[in-house]
Amino acid sequence: MEERIERARKLFSGRVDFLKSAPKLEHLPAPDAPEIAIAGRSNVGKSTLINALTGRKALARASNTPGRTQELNFFDVGDPLAFRIVDMPGYGFAEAPKDVVKKWRHLINDYLRGRQVLKRALVLIDSRHGLKDVDREILDMLDTAAVSYRIVLTKGDKIKPSELNATTAKVATEIRKRPAAHPDVLATAAETGHGIAELRAAVLEAAEL
């Protein structure tokens, strides 16, 4: 574990490049490297977490406006290329026009279900809110499609450490019976760096599956 944390730190502090944006499945890059997808509700902190992982301020576009990320964005990590991180559009964004929501849902579901090189999805959950029904729908889909996933709590700096521990335990209990879920829930705070070294190691571990 220690050894993997150090290797992951080195990898993420080395070469990381934005590869491309895919607004549709036809635009996906060639499946020539393992992929780790970052999924979660709109505004949960997906793009911010990618910036924290890579130690870059604005590699992935983050913003207070929900619906910021509208395509699948691919980032190459490592030289030689070790794996790709995929920043996904958020789900559960109520204010978006219906046809846009439908388009995103198809893109997210089709990618997650059909991508051969996808090693694991990280499903981000706001630590202040815990699992919601929109999250459970995605987890159901991943369980049915047998896509391995892991829950990552975000924005841990916004609540007390005791509350963060309680939410982590509660979510871990709820996902225990889910077949495709990794049993360990990771608590993070991009703002303070809490849990980021462990998350880097978790990404590397998944890429090496």
Ligand SMILES: Nc1nc2c(ncn2[C@@H]2O[C@H](COP(=O)(O)OP(=O)(O)OP(=O)(O)O)[C@@H](O)[C@H]2O)c(=O)[nH]1
């Ligand atoms: N305090 C704090 N704020 C965070 C953290 N992570 C994200 N945020 C804030 O939450 C807001 C949304 O972050 P994004 O990274 O854009 O969220 P996203 O999941 O990519 O959103 P969409 O692309 O719209 O789906 C931004 O204002 C971030 O600064 C965190 O760990 N701590």
Ligand SMILES: [Mg+2]
């Ligand atoms: Mg985003």
